[in-house]
Amino acid sequence: MKRLFLILLVVGSLGWGPALAEEEKPRWPGVDETVVEKYAKDLGREARDPYINTDQGDLLLFLFALAGGIGGFIMGYYWHKVFVAGKQDPGKPE
Structure with missing residues (x-):
C-alpha cells in the first residue's frame, strides 16, 4: 500500500514542476509585426x-474540419480512378 501511494x-508530482517553474517569457514578434506592419x-x-x-471560438477548427470533409469526399469519389483503374493490365479481361 505504501509503495502504491x-x-x-x-507520478502526480511530475506535472507540477514545469507548471510552477514557468514564468512569463518575452514574446517574439512574428513576420506580421516586424515586416508587414x-x-x-x-x-x-x-x-x-x-x-x-x-x-473567435472554434471557427478555425470548423473550417479545417469542413476542408477535410470536402477533400475526403472528393478523394473518395475519385478513388477508383486514381488507385484501381490505372493499375489493371489492359490485356487482361476483368
Whole structure:
C-alpha cells in the first residue's frame, strides 16, 4: 500500500514542476509585426480587422474540419480512378 501511494505521489508530482517553474517569457514578434506592419505604416496603411476573424471560438477548427470533409469526399469519389483503374493490365479481361 505504501509503495502504491509513493508511486502515485511521484507520478502526480511530475506535472507540477514545469507548471510552477514557468514564468512569463518575452514574446517574439512574428513576420506580421516586424515586416508587414512596418511596410504598411511606411506606405500609410493602418492595420484592420480581417474579413473572417478565425480567432473567435472554434471557427478555425470548423473550417479545417469542413476542408477535410470536402477533400475526403472528393478523394473518395475519385478513388477508383486514381488507385484501381490505372493499375489493371489492359490485356487482361476483368
